Amino acid sequence: xxxxxxxxxxxxxxxxxxxxxACLRRxxxxxxxxxxxxxxxxxxxxxAHQAHxxxxxxxxxxxxxxxxxxxxxxLAQAIVELRKTHPGLTVTALLARLRAQGVLxxxxxxxxxxxYRFLHQQGLDPQRLRALSNEVGGPTKAWETAAPxxxxxxxVMDGPTLKAEGKGPAQRTWLVATLDDHSRLCPHAQFxxxxxxxxxxxxxxxxxxxxxxxxxxxxxxxxxFTGSQLxxxxxxxxxxLLHAKPYAAWSKGKIERFFRTLQEGFLSELxxxxxxxxxxxxxxxxxxxxxxxxxxxxxxLEGQSPRQRFAAGHLRPLPENWRALFCERxxxxxxxxxxxxxxxxxWEVPVHLRGRQVELRRxxxxxxxIEVWCQGSLCGLASRCDKTLNAQFSSNNYEARRR
Numbered sequence: 001x002x003x004x005x006x007x008x009x010x011x012x013x014x015x016x017x018x019x020x021x022a023c024l025r026r027x028x029x030x031x032x033x034x035x036x037x038x039x040x041x042x043x044x045x046x047x048a049h050q051a052h053x054x055x056x057x058x059x060x061x062x063x064x065x066x067x068x069x070x071x072x073x074x075l076a077q078a079i080v081e082l083r084k085t086h087p088g089l090t091v092t093a094l095l096a097r098l099r100a101q102g103v104l105x106x107x108x109x110x111x112x113x114x115x116y117r118f119l120h121q122q123g124l125d126p127q128r129l130r131a132l133s134n135e136v137g138g139p140t141k142a143w144e145t146a147a148p149x150x151x152x153x154x155x156v157m158d159g160p161t162l163k164a165e166g167k168g169p170a171q172r173t174w175l176v177a178t179l180d181d182h183s184r185l186c187p188h189a190q191f192x193x194x195x196x197x198x199x200x201x202x203x204x205x206x207x208x209x210x211x212x213x214x215x216x217x218x219x220x221x222x223x224x225f226t227g228s229q230l231x232x233x234x235x236x237x238x239x240x241l242l243h244a245k246p247y248a249a250w251s252k253g254k255i256e257r258f259f260r261t262l263q264e265g266f267l268s269e270l271x272x273x274x275x276x277x278x279x280x281x282x283x284x285x286x287x288x289x290x291x292x293x294x295x296x297x298x299x300x301l302e303g304q305s306p307r308q309r310f311a312a313g314h315l316r317p318l319p320e321n322w323r324a325l326f327c328e329r330x331x332x333x334x335x336x337x338x339x340x341x342x343x344x345x346x347w348e349v350p351v352h353l354r355g356r357q358v359e360l361r362r363x364x365x366x367x368x369x370i371e372v373w374c375q376g377s378l379c380g381l382a383s384r385c386d387k388t389l390n391a392q393f394s395s396n397n398y399e400a401r402r403r
Contacts, residue, residue, distance in 0.1 A: 003045045024043055150214070157175045
């Protein structure tokens, strides 16, 4: 499609009456999918399209495609054996070792890119080897942190489907929960009508306000756990964000066991007395946590309950502005009409920021409130752009209206 776009541009240029040579030179100064091409290359594409149509622009495969051209069989075998014996060697170190062994001539032989391609074809590239090294069969040793709030786990579980009384539509739910590794206490758990990032952030915000800050947060590789906003929140609060290896469910065994306890206890009771609304469901959940789960002796806590073991620790204090640290931060350049684009919507910002780079801070729990920051200072709040209303004002009183 890159070649077709370039040829179409040249044809349009010629239709406007420009000389063919000038069209080629102008096209050579433009970028096509991030690359520039010489006028000679563009001319070859043009005539190939003239002769064969779109099919003439398709690249022809090499006659020796898929066959090694720079590696002798003896050298290829030596590379494979050395890579299997020492998988941690870089390609540069591997070539140096082959030269030291006399397998490869000093100052000659093959290039690093050739060896890279060969190793990839053989399944011996670094990415493949790293993936194989992570394929362990299961847990090795049982472990536990030494104190409360040293490590929390967070995860999402499918919740019950709520059927409203009458003929209303059914509503799916998801449970977002945090669990303290040392005490098995649940700082907060809540059912949500979705499993988006805002649900996770709301659960964390309530967990922090009730039980303080953990030193580390352990999650899986889900999309909401690996995004930039969660990383920013944890970094601002001094929390190390850790992720489990893919397909290593046993590494989150404690919170998985908590979910099983919740399913066998709380969710099984809902079959006899189902909840019809989300607020009712969460109210019952919180009552079950405080009256049934937290005060009950846990089999893995040496005769203690989660509440007793958590109480023996110390809480990490929250900074004064900790709620503001949950805001999403987005960089934008202000247009000359004092607007910025955010998710295909225009927002107006203070007029004196026209042409400047600003940072928008949006509260995920109040998305209509967007703070505008420039060079570390709060400059005001953004407001939705109303083009119809703006048409009723002249440019002379624009700044007065913005104030």
